[in-house]
Amino acid sequence: MSLPHKGTSEATRPARAERAAAASVTGIRRLDDELGATSPAQHVVFLHAVGPDATAFLMHAACATGRSVVYATTSRSPESFEAERKRMGFASTPVVAVDLREVKDPSQARKDIDDACQVLPDATLAIESLTGLVHAWGEAAAKAWFAALKDAWKGRRLLASLADRAYEPGTRETFLGVDAVVRLARREVLGARHDVFQVVQAGGRAMTPRAFPFRVERPGGIRPHVSKILVTGAYSAGKSTLVHTLSETGVNVEHLGTTVALDHGRIDRDGLTIDLFGTPGQERFDPLIRQIGHGALGVLSVVDSARPSTLHRARTLADEISGGHVPVVYAANKQDAPGALTPEAIRERLGIPAAVPVLACRAHERESAVHVLDALVERVLATLAVPAAATGS
Ligand SMILES: Nc1nc2c(ncn2[C@@H]2O[C@H](COP(=O)(O)OP(=O)(O)OP(=O)(O)O)[C@@H](O)[C@H]2O)c(=O)[nH]1
Numbered sequence: 001m002s003l004p005h006k007g008t009s010e011a012t013r014p015a016r017a018e019r020a021a022a023a024s025v026t027g028i029r030r031l032d033d034e035l036g037a038t039s040p041a042q043h044v045v046f047l048h049a050v051g052p053d054a055t056a057f058l059m060h061a062a063c064a065t066g067r068s069v070v071y072a073t074t075s076r077s078p079e080s081f082e083a084e085r086k087r088m089g090f091a092s093t094p095v096v097a098v099d100l101r102e103v104k105d106p107s108q109a110r111k112d113i114d115d116a117c118q119v120l121p122d123a124t125l126a127i128e129s130l131t132g133l134v135h136a137w138g139e140a141a142a143k144a145w146f147a148a149l150k151d152a153w154k155g156r157r158l159l160a161s162l163a164d165r166a167y168e169p170g171t172r173e174t175f176l177g178v179d180a181v182v183r184l185a186r187r188e189v190l191g192a193r194h195d196v197f198q199v200v201q202a203g204g205r206a207m208t209p210r211a212f213p214f215r216v217e218r219p220g221g222i223r224p225h226v227s228k229i230l231v232t233g234a235y236s237a238g239k240s241t242l243v244h245t246l247s248e249t250g251v252n253v254e255h256l257g258t259t260v261a262l263d264h265g266r267i268d269r270d271g272l273t274i275d276l277f278g279t280p281g282q283e284r285f286d287p288l289i290r291q292i293g294h295g296a297l298g299v300l301s302v303v304d305s306a307r308p309s310t311l312h313r314a315r316t317l318a319d320e321i322s323g324g325h326v327p328v329v330y331a332a333n334k335q336d337a338p339g340a341l342t343p344e345a346i347r348e349r350l351g352i353p354a355a356v357p358v359l360a361c362r363a364h365e366r367e368s369a370v371h372v373l374d375a376l377v378e379r380v381l382a383t384l385a386v387p388a389a390a391t392g393s
């Protein structure tokens, strides 16, 4: 991952943003990156479980790039679609909404869409729900209709959503036989729910399974967001320093230089927002740490490499908070301090398994801090993903 370009001048920024929007398939940078999209002329289906707001997701993907859209609604009125579009902040995108709710004849639906495309010739076509069409017309008719639509829309952007449930043989294959399939699912991690997106198919490319948690903002739309990384460890190990070095914004609650409540910081990594929560180190605050740990997606355990007597606490806290359910990365901090143990020596002393990273860290240095965070975030995304063999698409 590359660092954001801090030196971008005001003059070049809008032009760059426009170019990025023109090449974007979905208006969600992390999703575009996963899709490996070089051209927006793709057919993408959002395969959604119960829980995540698939309609908001489709709306963002269709409307956020600013290119014109023909939007076929299957379960709500064009008025309620328009109201939601405004709430999400995409009012300036040229859109023609086509109401398919009462259209009983598939050929009429196609005619209505073609008519709308006369008004907006190069528009993206978005179908709110293929499952809605299955309900209205039956599976065979909906399947045949979509197969013909895909042919007619070659070279143009086509987006649709499909409920992830059982269909008759062949139906799923037709609906998902597109350039890319994005799975929307809900995960429960340490007592909190997280909605995630994961590209499970992208033009035959081999995918590294990883799923991005997201939330829906009104206005703003889909925001990839790791809502909680817990930064823990022994007293004075460097937790607050690490959170501050990483953060673009932040607060901390300290008394005489030690954390008495928590640190909070936020960082953007290439379009993924990450919220960091630093715990107090003194043992009298341990009951609080368990509460702060609720819903954490990953644990960054900070070790003072120059104070061997405190090492075990980093392991105890990490084990207790993660419970083996969320990824842990150890930051072997204060590598610049005299007598600091190497990460290997710390791994050995604490009996940390080979699969768990123990990384050298100097918490005051941004590059070092970011390296440790990125390693953890990659593991968080991999843990949230459905394995490649089980994507069911
Ligand atoms: N040499 C060196 N000092 C560090 C490093 N990271 C933090 N420190 C220093 O260690 C001391 C404690 O740092 P904090 O970030 O307050 O540690 P903490 O873990 O938040 O401490 P508590 O909240 O009291 O548990 C401060 O004096 C920091 O400047 C590092 O990488 N190298």
Ligand SMILES: [Mg+2]
Pocket: 239, 240, 241, 258, 259, 278, 279, 280, 281
């Ligand atoms: Mg602190």
